[in-house]
Amino acid sequence: MLEKAIIGKKSISAGSLKWIRLNAFFLISAAFVQMLGNIGFINQYYIHILTVMGMNIILVASLNLLNGYLGEFALGHAGFMGIGAYSGALIAIYLGLPFFPRLFFSLAGAAIVSGVVAYIIGLITFKTVGDYLAVITLGFNMIIVNIIQNIDFVGGPRGLVGIPKSTNFFIVAVCLSFTYTVLRNLVYSNYGRLWISIRENLIASELMGVNIIRMKNLAFTIAASFAGLAGSLWAQYQQFINPKSFDYTKTTEILVMLYLGGTGSLSGSILGVVVYTITMEILRNLLEFNPRLVELRMVISPMILIVIMLTRQFGLMGKREWKWIQPEKEGN
Amino acid sequence: MEIIIQQLINAVQLGAVYALIALGYSMVYGIIRLINFAHGDIFMVGAFIGFLLAVKFKLPFVFILLLTMFLTALLGIAIERIAYHKLRNAHRMSLVITALGVGTFLENLVRLAVGPQTRQIPAQLSNNILHLTNGIVVTEDKLLIIGISIMLMIVLWLFVNKTLIGKAMRAVADNIDVVPLMGINVDMIVSVTFAIGSALAAAGGIFFGQSYSIEPYMGIDLGWKAFIAAVVGGIGSIEGAVVGSFILAGIEVFTVAYLSSNLKNGIAFALLIILLVIWPYGIMGKPSLKKV
C-alpha cells in the first residue's frame, strides 16, 4: 500500500519495488529505534554510535564512487565534508527558518556548495595527468582547513558554536537511504559502466568515445556533494564544529573504512564502516582504564589499514556485492 | 635591498630542508612509482631521533647527524621491506594507501611515545652572528646548515651519476621490468633508494629542528610541501627536486615577508596547480609517451 501511495499510478518493475520496500523497511526500523532511544529504552550511547556510523557510511560510499568505481585517488574528502559542515551550519544559524525548511536547505545547500567547489577544482585537476589528483585533493584538504582557521566570522580555530540541533539518527537514516538510492542507481547504469571502464582501461575508454574529463568530474562532483551532505548532518548533530575535525586525519579515517570494506562495492562501504566503528569502540572500552592507552587506538587504526592492504588488497568484500543492493538485470 | 638578501638567505635555508625531503620523494617515485606519503613522517622521526640523541646522550653535532641518518635509513629500509615490498606488483593504489597507513602509524606512535607537545632540539651549532657586507647578518649555524645540505646534494648527485649502484638505480627507474634481466638486484636497489631517501630526510629533520620546534604531526605539512616541490620540479628528477624546493621556499618566505603568513599555504597550493597546468610533468620532468 505504502509503495502505491508513493509511486502513484505509474507502473513499476519488480526490481524497483523490491528496493523501495527495502528502504521503507529500513526507515521504519530506524524511526522505531529512534523512538525507543527517545523514551530511554535504548541507551543513548548506542543511538550515538548508529548515528555516527550512518554519517560515515555516506562519506565512505561517496568516496567509493571516486576511489573505487572511477579508480581515481582522491585524498581530500574531509575537506569537502568541512565545506558542507560550515555552509550547512551557516544556513541553519542565519536563515532563521523553521525546523523542516531549515533542515532541508542546510542539507541541500551544503551539498550544492561542496559540489560546486569540487566541480571547479575538478575542471583544473582533470586536465593534468598522472597522480596529481591525489596531490591536489590532499593539498586542497589542508588549505580548506587553513582558510577556515583564518576566518574570524566562523570562529577561526576555536570553531563555530550555537548550531541548532536538527540531526538525529532517523534523519541520518533518511539521508543514508537517499544516498544509497542515488549511488546504486548511477552505478548500475550507463554512468557506472563508463566510470568502471575508465578505471579498467582509460585509453580504451577514451577511444570508445568517452569524454574522460567530463565523466571524472561528474563523479568527483557527486562524491563531494555527498561529503558536504554528511558534513552538514554532522554539524547539526554535534551543534559545534571546528576546522581540526575536517583535516587530513579525518580523510585518513574515511580511507581506512573504505579500503577495509573494499573499493568498488557499495556493500563494502557499509561493512567497512560497521566493522571499523565496532572495533574502535571495543578498543576504547577495553583501554579505558588508562587514558594514555586510549591513544593506542590511533596507532592500531593505521595498522589495521596496512594489514588489510598486505593481506586482502580489495578489502573484506572484494568487488562482490550483496544481492539486495543489485537491481534486477534488465534485458536478460 | 639588505632585507631582500636577508630573506633570500632564509629562503635558501628553508629550501635546503625542503630539498632534503623532496629528494627522497622524488627518488622513491622514480624507482617504484610510489607517492610515499610516509616520507614526511620519516623526516619527523629523524628529527625526534636527533632530539633524543641530543638530549639523552649529549653527543656532538656531527655524531648526532650521522647516527640519526644511519638509524633513519634503517627505518626506511624496514618500512619498505615490511609494508611495501609485497605490494610492488599489486595495484598501485594499494601501495599508496599502505604508505598513507604507515605515515599515520608513525605519527601516532611518536605521539604516543613522546606526547603531543612541541619541543626544541637543544642548540648544537654555534649561533654566532656573522656580519657580511652592507649590514647583512647571518648566523653561523645557518651557513653551516646550508653548506652541509648542499654538500649532501652534491654527494647524492655524484653517487647517482658516477657510481655503479647509481647507474643501476637509474636503470631501475627507467624500466623496472627489464632490469632483472640485466643481472641487477632490484630489491637491493630499492632498499638503497629508501635508505638514501630516509637518511636525507633525517638530515633535513635535524636541520629543521635547529631553527624550529618539532612535534609529531610536523611531517604532514612539511612532507606535503616537499612533495609539491618535487612535483613542481618534475617528480623523479633529482635536479628537479632541488630546483622545485628552492622555488617553493622562495615564494613562501617572500609571501610571509611581504603579504601575510596566513597566505603561505594557499599560495603554495595555487603555485602547484598553476605549474601543473602549464607544465604537466614539472619543470625538469620528462613527458612519458602515451603507449597504445
Place this chain on the structure above:
Amino acid sequence: MEKLLKIKEVTKAFGGLKAVSKYNLELGKGEIRGIIGPNGAGKTTVFNLITGVYQPDSGQIHLDGENITGLQPDTIARKGIARTFQNIRLFGEMTVWDNVKMAFHARTGYNFWGALLHSASFKKEEKRIGKESLEFLDYLGLAERRNELAKNLPYGEQRRLEIARALATKPKILLLDEPAAGMNPKEVEDLIGLIQKIHNDFPLSILLIDHQMPVVTELCHIIQVINFGQLIAEGTPSQVINNPLVLQAYLGEEEAIA
C-alpha cells in the same frame, strides 16, 4: 566520389625520429585496406594519428569530408571510428556483456536524471541495450560467455570481444591493429573468415594492420606497405608482393633478426 577517410601528407616525429613521414591514405566507403610493414615501421602510429591519440606535426586528416585533425580521441571516436588494439585493451573487471553495453553510451536514450531515478525510459533503454549488445555477442560467438569477466576469457575470445565492442559503436570505419597477432594458422584462417563476414554484414570500411602477409593479402583490395614511416608501395596484393622495394624491406628485416 568523396572518400570516407583521407590522410594528406601527415608527418609525426618523436624527438627527431620521424615515425611517420608525409604519409597519405585514402579509404573509400565499403573498402578493406591493409597496411603492412616490418616491426616499428610506423603502422600503429598511423592508427594513433587517425584516432587522435597523437596529434600530427603537419598534414591533415579528413573523415567524410570533415577535417578531424587535432580533435580529441573521444570526439573522433564518436564521429564513427572504432578500433582494436595490438595488445588487447578490454575492461577486465567488467563482464563480457558490460564491455559491449558500454559501447552504447553515445546512443542511450536516457539522461542523468533517468539513470538517477531508474525511470521507465531508463528501463526500456537498458532492455534495448541489453538485447542489442547480446546480438553483437551472439554474432561473434560470445553469447554464452556474457556473464564472465572479460579478463577470464581465453586470448582468442578476448580478441573477438574487442571486435564486438568496436562494432557496437556502429562505426563508419573499423581499425584492426594486428588482429592475428599471437594466433595459430587455424585461428588466423577463422579470423580471415570473420573479418570477411563483418565486411559483408555491416556498412563499414575496414583498415587493417598486420605484418603477416596472408591476412592482408587474402582480405584487402588494396595494400599499402610502409617502412621507416614512409609509404614504399601501394597496390593490389599481387602488385605489392612482386614489388622489389617490398621484398627488400622484408628481407632486410629478416637479415637483421638473423
